[in-house]
Amino acid sequence: MKLTDLLVKLDYECLQGSLKREVKGVVFDSRKVVKDSLFVCMPGAVVDGHKFAKGAAEKGASVLVVEKAVDVPADITVIKVKNSRYALALISAAWFGNPSGSLTTIGITGTKGKTTTTYMVRSILENAGYKVGLIGTIETIIADEVIPSENTTPESYLVQEYFKRMADAGCDCVVMEVSSQALKMDRVAGVIFDYGIFTNIEPDHIGPGEHENFAEYLACKRKLLSQCKVGIVNRDDEHYDLMIQGHTCKLETYGFHKDANLRAISPRLVKTPGYLGIAYTVEGLMHFSVEIDVPGKFSIYNSLTAIAICRHFQVSEQNIIDALKKAKVKGRMEMVRVSDDFTLMIDYAHNSMSLESLLSSLREYQPHRIVCLFGCGGNRDRDRRFEMGEISGNMADLTIITSDNPRKEDPQAIIEDIKTGIHKTKGRYVEISDRKKAIAYAIHHGEPGDIIVLAGKGHEDYQIIGTTKHHMDERELIADILQEDKNN
Template structure:
């Protein structure tokens, strides 16, 4: 492949060499450069790819894509452009043969709800015969292959690599989470989204290496709606109009309010031993009843989003209703049946904001007791521990403090910090450092009408201790506990 084929949709300046240079691979990690590679120098938050220019030239790179001056031998082609991250995105698309143009791509952005909504949409579309790829916080799903995720929205090269693999196995559509960071860093630049979705906006991801302020956060969320054909938005979110200011797409809305194109009416909670859900009537652009096996008002919004999208794929109401009932998301209010008397679930809530939202949702079901088992990750701000302790102490009837991912810290030190937060409340608690033993205590002491939530680990299947990840899946721990207690 010639370099100019990768550059065909970009503006650039040739500093030295020829844009007709033959290249073998497209690389932005200096460690992976080989003979004939084109290396894209990215100015990152941690390191600057321009620093490795001479090193990659010595490794055999044929060409470098740069934003600033580099010192390399004259036989190495140097191409300069305004933004190499943007360049990498469009070059990646070209490198893999523009696979995005062979797929219907649904992008979901928002502070909460992205993960659950992606799985709901995938479930419904697959029910009517679509072959759907998925890229998100938990994993990328390409047919039977599941690849654990490092970022909500991967680097652009990885996205197009996944798209190419999806096309190869016959996928016709993709549903993907699109983070504000991914938009800001041009990871999704040039992707022709069929549908863009806005779930909601909260004050999150503001700070060093993320967004400088809330205005920047809103602006970046809005970028998705400048590169999609149809935007579907939560009309009830107070920042909806700000996010869609400057949108270049057709816009539809969903929500609980009358102004929404697709409304949820008569929303009510559904509760029975071992089961929590929510039901409502869909009105507006469609008309039918829905029940979801995931509790809380936010489940109404997530499912409305999925309904709105699938309406544009011509999915019948009966199929939507059936598929929503079956949709499950690993580690997101994931019910695990352990008793006919009480309800147990696993959830990824791992900071004060998400834990408070979860516990407030569960309190709406008026459980006999709300039991919250949780820990906090090591090598993170101590404030998170105090805050999570205070939230659980205030909202749960019983907190079971245990270990999460201690990383390089001593688990007991983290537990002591959590206890400081709980101490600001009158909440009852027990501390059991070993997570399996903590789960065993929760199940063995479950009482009729209890709702027990295991918070913090969610979809994770490991525990990180002293730089090493050890296998630990809460579903496995629960099964082992039930066997030990003679309940299986």
């Protein structure tokens, strides 16, 4: 591909070399450089990609895209840009033929609800006959291919590659999670989403390597509403007015708020042995009743968001009702049937905010007891351990402290930190470091009417000990425990 075709949408300066180049590959990892490729030097939190410029040239890269001058042979073309991450996004889009133009694009941002909402949207649209690609925290789905995710939103080159593969596979549309980090680091730069969705925002992802403060976090989220044609926003969010500042899109709203374009009314809890759900009525732009097999008020928000999106695809009310009834998301309020006496579920809640939201939602079902099993990750913010311990101690009737991903820390030291938080409360707890044994304890000590939550792992099917990922899927652990009980 001609270099000038790759740079067509960029402001740049050619520091040296010729623009009359034929580029045979675009890379941002110097280990993947091939002859006559274009290498983008990006500054990182740990390593500056400019350090690899000379090595990339020696491996055969004929074009370097940089933010600052680099020392390479004179025959290498060096293109200087203001922001190389932004440049990578636009160059990648051009390299793959601007594939987002062949898809109806749906981008969802927010502190909570992104993952569940994407799966609900996919369920509704596929139930209505659309072929839908998905990019998110758990996985990327392209037709029948499933690719496990490393980031909520991949690097821009991968985003564009996935769009291209989706278009080639005959997908009509793509629904994707757009994280604040993705917006901050220009991973979706150059994409004008057909629909940009804001679910909610709360203080989170603030600290070293993420966002400097809440104002910056909000500013990054807000970028999506300047990068879409139709913005669909949660009218109930307390930061609604701040979120929509400077938006350039047509705006629609949803929520319980009387001024929302699409509203939820008359919510009611649904509870049967081993099952929890919620039902409500939709009014405003659409009118019908819906029931979801996922408990909690936030399930209303997630499904209402999906409805607000899918109504633009002329999906029938019955299609929406049927699809929402079947929609399931691995590790998000995922109920696993082990007994008719009590309910057991797996959820990804892995910080204080998500755990508090989860437990408060479950308390509304007036269970006999809430039993909360969780651990905390090693080599992460210690305050999270104290906070989660205190929340579980205050909100659960029994806490089972166990191990999560200890990484390079002593699992017992992490447990002691969690206990420090619990000791601020009057909450009862037991500690069982081995996660399988902890789950077995929860199942064997379940009482009629209990809700047992296995929190923190969610969709993850591994445990990180040291620097090694060991396979560990809680669904398999539960199945093993039940089989062992049966054999005994």
